[in-house]
Amino acid sequence: MQRTLISFFCFVFLQAFSSKVLCENQNTCREFKCGKHGPAIRFPFSLKGSHPENCGYPGFLVSCNENKETILELPIPVKFAIKTIDYKNQQIELYDPENCLLVKLLKVQNMSISPFHYLEGQMKDITLFNCSSAERESVYYMDQVPCLSGPVYQISSPHYVDILIHDLPLLSCTKISNYSSVPYMAYDHQNVSLDWTEPNCRPCEAYGNKCGLKNNGTKSTEIECLYRKGGPFLATFVLLLLVTAVYRVRSCLDRKEKENQLKIELFLENYRALKPSRYSYADIKRITNQFKVKLGQGAYGTVFKGKLSAECFVAVKVLNSTKGNGEEFVNEVRTMGHIHHVNVVRLVGFCADGFRRALVYDFLPNGSLQDFISSADNNNSFLGWGKLQDISLGIAKGIEYLHQGCNQRILHFDIKPHNVLLDHNFNAKISDFGLAKLCSKDQSIVSMTTARGTMGYIAPEVFSRNFGNVSYKSDVYSYGMVLLEIVGGRKNIGSTTENTNEIYYPEWIYNLLEKKDDLRINVGEEGDAKIAKRLAIVGLWCIQWHPADRPSMQGVVQMLEEGENLTMPPNPFASQGPAGTNTSTPSRNLNLQLEIIPELE
Incomplete structure (x- = not known):
């Protein structure tokens, strides 16, 4: 209440003071708009046909067209419309109503004839x-x-x-x-930003004063703060009044308001990382503190922990320069730059500095799903069946989004527990799009020349076209293998095998369910057995041998959310291996015996 009264009296006084000192200027140089949602037009800009000549700075003339768009009048052969004017930062944002901005910019790359400049780094x-x-x-x-x-x-x-x-x-x-030197914002967003340095009205307008041309009887470009016409005494009095009001307002702020302000400041600090940014290699070294904290290492690079701000941590994957020709790097940047989903890890930025390449992601403190599905008997790492069900559903929704939610269908081709990361609340985030392939939504079959993915999770048609064409159903198969690994856990695989990825336990799980036998899992609470059975049945539907027999990811999500009485799928192993497989020991992964048949594009 006290703050409101102070603000009111300050407003009344300043209005009275401004009406006395700036009366003449406001009557002739008042603010205009071309349209209801157009930018405000005031000094240093002037509106053609409405403002007198002394209301604007040379080179800042604008006009209104028949569509009520604000047009920048420059001595160039093309016209641009003004979308926004930021008087505080002295910037304007231009666009072309005909959506031909880039073409027009190619004609006038040199803006030296105007008072405006393209932004640095643009x-x-x-x-x-x-x-x-x-x-x-x-x-x-x-x-x-x-x-x-x-x-x-x-x-x-x-x-x-x-x-x-x-x-x-x-x-x-x-x-x-x-x-x-073409401004790239025109390419991405069909707009381009420019700034101006002269006239510099920021010091004047920072205190709520009006900025204008100095009236000395000549056509001068010198500017002045219009409060000076009221005399130094009034200016000093206004300044003291404002300082007093600010002090009283700050002293009356309660703890809640301070917390809200802190949240806003924190958001603004972290907002810079909301869109993928390009970093130099020097930036990468600074973000990772000279690669101080190593999180892990894979075949294509090493992952380090980094920090963009006090509260914004990232994971930086520095790629090996000796691996590949850059195709995986381009794949990942291009694909993830268009993805925004709660179950897909966010690409914060990337580095392509000569032969050095790196990818910057959100930091997810709980690592990968692989760390939590291997030990169902270990209470320290077992998440519980309720949480595993939530994670399974989150992965399914993420893949469904990749298949149906983007402008182009994205096929991941490397769905596995290592590529499912968990945030602080153990929400699933799909990562690693290095092997991804983009295609149109109406395209059901993709062409591939070589098999791609991780052994044990690759669909049979990716190995051999004898089992069908490669499509989005290949991701469904990989997801099914992840579900069955969640249910089976490493405890069902055995520790004597040298390569655990070669163990094929889905048939072992199918035989247990078909005989209505216990799945031999760790059951802690009522309903855990039902969850495990549901995940197993959905997983077996997903790994059907022929792609046409597998559900879509939309169907998978429905089965996980609503399926109480799921039917058992056909036995995908009926024609594979010897009859009467022993359910006590999982059999070998028959995918490994398939001959890889390359397909020419």
């Missing part, structure tokens, strides 16, 4: 190509440029400028031209 080099429609389907490094003569013109993505042109699949593409 410029990229691009290359235009003319490709046939057949080639364009496989050129996933490139995107179509609108407004050019025909749909076949492409542009190399600014995110992959480090990839050499001769490495791109451009066999049927013709290079048109190169352009240097």
